[in-house]
Amino acid sequence: MNAIAVMLFMAVYVDSSPEHLQESVKLLNAELDKAELTRPAELRFANVEMDDRTIRAGSSFELKCEVYALPPPVFTWTLNGKRIVGTEDANLFEKLTNIGKPTLQNGVVTSRIRIPCAEKKHRGKYRCIATNGHHTVEASAKISVVGGGLCDAVELDPPQIIQFTDSRFEIQDNAVQLMCRVAQPNTAIAWYFMKDDEVRVPLIDNSDFEVLPNGDLIVKRCDFETRVGTYLCVASNDAGEDRAEAWLYCNSRETSNSVRFGILLFVDEATKHSSVCFFRALRKANVEQPTSRPSAT
Secondary structure, three states, X not given: OHHXXXXXXXXXXXXXXXXXXXXXXXXXXXXXXXHHEOOOOEEEEEEEEOOOEEEEOOOOEEEEEEEEEEOOOEEEEEEOOEEEEEOOOOOHHHHHHOOOOOEOOEEEEEEEEEEOOOOHHHOEEEEEEEEOOOOEEEEEEEEEEEOOOOOOOOOOOOOOEEEXXXXXXXXXXXXXXXXXXXXXXXXXXXXXXXXXXXEEEEOOOXXXXXXXXXXXXXXXXXXXXXXXXXXXXXXXXXXXXEEEEEEEEEEOOOOOHHHHHHHHHHHOHHHHHHHHHHHHHHHHHOOOOOOOOOOOO
């Protein structure tokens, strides 16, 4: 842990230049993963909507990449080789909070971009690049724009959530960082817990949670009895809003044999090709639903 502390000091104090800071953060992430991860790092596509297609000018289209990752990744999107959107910071806050603890950090993370009104400038080769500091995967799609449709000028675009946690699995009592990153600055982010999947319970004044400047939610303590369930991120501005749901599962210390077997399947490397399917089945079934939830203030 002394090495981690030294690297953190270097990242923050030794040199404030962007290049040095970025490299120091990468090294810090690697050192934290070495100390905390209980399984080998992994990154692979779970679902990709990156087909080549022809779009009529004036119409909309969306591209999406979904990955199963351990630890969580960051995404970058490029158009004809030029970066158009993306994020740099991974789940560093969570890793720093969990120093000295074993962690899982596995789950499904999604990134998407939406073009509300296609123009000639939107044609070309799009690349979705995901990296978690250990592995990198990418997918591409060629978009052609035809026709003479026009797009109305807008002063403000509604927000787009470009990266979010879809599902997350973590060890009891650890901190968890649920991602919700937006493309537009000056966007308000609000997080809710979905009680019975219907009632929004706001988390803004709940001391057990913290919303980070980048929009992510920190669940300060992953607890099987009170924290398992669906979390909703709402990004809004004067032009509209966007939403994304994240499902969190905390490993209980006292888990039934059937659920324990399922969890072993999920984390077992031998079943890695079906882990995403299992994760979603677990989410749908909401296995061993907790009896206590965050309450409205």
